Amino acid sequence: MIDLNSPESVREQLNSGVAGFSCREDMRAHIIAGMDKRPVRGWIPRLGAVAAGLVVILGIAGWFMNRPVSISELYTLEAGGNGPVRAWPVTEHEFVLSAEEDHAILIHRGKLYRMMYQLDGLRAMGDSVGTVTAYSENPYDLRTDRNDYISNAVLKGDTVYAVEGLPVTTALLAEVDGQMALFQRSGEHGYGLNGDSLQDTCGVLGQISSITLENVGTLNGEDAEAVMEILMKKARLENAEALPGEQSLRITLKNGVQLEMSLSGDQLIGCGVWDCTEFLDAFRALVAERAGKQIV
Amino acid sequence: MQSDARPYTGEVFDRLYALYGNDVLRTAYYYLGEKQRAEDICQDVFTKLFTYTGEITPGKEKAWLIRVTINACRDYWRSSWAKRVILGPPAMELIPDERNLLEEREEQEQLAKAVYALPAQFREIILLYYYQNFTLQEIASILKISNGTVASRLARGRDKLEAILNKNQ
Numbered sequence: 001m002i003d004l005n006s007p008e009s010v011r012e013q014l015n016s017g018v019a020g021f022s023c024r025e026d027m028r029a030h031i032i033a034g035m036d037k038r039p040v041r042g043w044i045p046r047l048g049a050v051a052a053g054l055v056v057i058l059g060i061a062g063w064f065m066n067r068p069v070s071i072s073e074l075y076t077l078e079a080g081g082n083g084p085v086r087a088w089p090v091t092e093h094e095f096v097l098s099a100e101e102d103h104a105i106l107i108h109r110g111k112l113y114r115m116m117y118q119l120d121g122l123r124a125m126g127d128s129v130g131t132v133t134a135y136s137e138n139p140y141d142l143r144t145d146r147n148d149y150i151s152n153a154v155l156k157g158d159t160v161y162a163v164e165g166l167p168v169t170t171a172l173l174a175e176v177d178g179q180m181a182l183f184q185r186s187g188e189h190g191y192g193l194n195g196d197s198l199q200d201t202c203g204v205l206g207q208i209s210s211i212t213l214e215n216v217g218t219l220n221g222e223d224a225e226a227v228m229e230i231l232m233k234k235a236r237l238e239n240a241e242a243l244p245g246e247q248s249l250r251i252t253l254k255n256g257v258q259l260e261m262s263l264s265g266d267q268l269i270g271c272g273v274w275d276c277t278e279f280l281d282a283f284r285a286l287v288a289e290r291a292g293k294q295i296v
Numbered sequence: 297m298q299s300d301a302r303p304y305t306g307e308v309f310d311r312l313y314a315l316y317g318n319d320v321l322r323t324a325y326y327y328l329g330e331k332q333r334a335e336d337i338c339q340d341v342f343t344k345l346f347t348y349t350g351e352i353t354p355g356k357e358k359a360w361l362i363r364v365t366i367n368a369c370r371d372y373w374r375s376s377w378a379k380r381v382i383l384g385p386p387a388m389e390l391i392p393d394e395r396n397l398l399e400e401r402e403e404q405e406q407l408a409k410a411v412y413a414l415p416a417q418f419r420e421i422i423l424l425y426y427y428q429n430f431t432l433q434e435i436a437s438i439l440k441i442s443n444g445t446v447a448s449r450l451a452r453g454r455d456k457l458e459a460i461l462n463k464n465q
Binding site: 002019 | 309313346347411458
């Protein structure tokens with residue numbers, strides 16, 4: 001039986017478990033050899049190397065900055081204490097994660113927003129809507145009815161902004177680790193709709209550029225707006241508690257911001273779990289129709 | 297000339313490598329669960345030491361080495377998430393020596409896997425506290441976070457570790 005109250009015994013167990021894994025002499029020799037072989041360079045070749053490095057870095061940075069954000073690059077953050085906040089990846093199926101995990105969140109008057117990724121916030125920044133008044137590693141415990149913003153990632157005193165074109169009940173922006181981050185409304189840790197509707201928590205109508213349903217396809221412009229309108233009108237709330245999803249539904253807005261819901265079977269998961277076969281049927285039919293037209 | 301600017305070469309380097317090499321290597325292994333990667337990180341950490349031109353407070357060399365190790369592990373952990381997502385996380389395996397009793401291995405394996413299953417921020421704290429025997433204050437200094445944050449993460453990490461162990465029993 002492992003006794004966590006006895007650090008010595010835990011240490012002993014951990015030590016014994018890897019006792020056969022040791023630094024080899026050739027590893028040390030490799031370090032020393034690598035150092036000895038390192039040439040001592042003058043400032044001219046060094047400057048050349050720096051310049052060449054800069055060209056490569058700028059090239060790569062330019063490529064990164066110009067390409068569209070893909071869902072696989074979305075990052076969320078975990079609590080960072082007083083030190084630098086660390087980035088952790090969010091994969092397509094992890095929009096709603098286990099309640100046991102800690103995520104970067106913002107809480108405002110019983111509404112929970114989960115950090116999705118960092119972005120160039122200026123392109124989507126709306127009005128300031130408040131200030132973070134409490135920074136806590138356990139923000140879920142700081143329930144309050146006051147007009148406070150509480151976070152485990154945004155520092156106390158930092159401003160929270162609306163996202164241009166979206167209601168504040170759908171998403172917010174705030175700076176995390178020196179860069180603007182998108183916080184999307186979510187339902188976890190007992191925080192649910194809190195009186196809001198799907199139109200409030202996913203208020204994207206009129207702002208959609210495209211919607212991609214994983215393994216099904218992408219709808220653009222008016223098609224995307226049309227299916228989203230069906231969702232808003234027909235969706236029935238199944239459950240306030242979030243479920244893990246299997247398929248992602250990525251909503252790209254005209255300002256470049258991306259929101260995500262996920263699917264488990266026929267149920268859509270975002271802030272709450274929604275049933276809407278009409279939406280899925282319409283989505284699949286439109287994708288098939290558009291694909292057919294392209295072939296002709 | 298060069299050795300004057302690099303105080304951690306020669307005998308000093310050899311002594312620190314002999315003293316703390318395994319700590320660095322095994323901490324990286326418990327963090328990442330990859331043997332080859334742990335060896336690479338160990339070499340990187342000691343290369344940094346070899347070329348370091350600053351001064352490490354005497355007696356704090358291990359803390360310095362472990363801090364560089366944790367930072368290197370974090371960088372790799374972050375950069376390799378796609379690999380973990382696509383290929384799945386590496387299977388944490390014990391690397392016991394010959395003296396290790398067979399009957400003890402099951403428990404050790406359970407513990408190693410439970411530590412590896414922790415979210416990274418808790419895994420770090422658990423490794424530093426339980427495995428490397430650092431005090432809360434030393435951990436705070438290594439991770440550059442407050443003592444309170446260390447205490448809270450340690451408590452939560454211990455709870456999570458206990459939950460994983462109970463679940464797997």
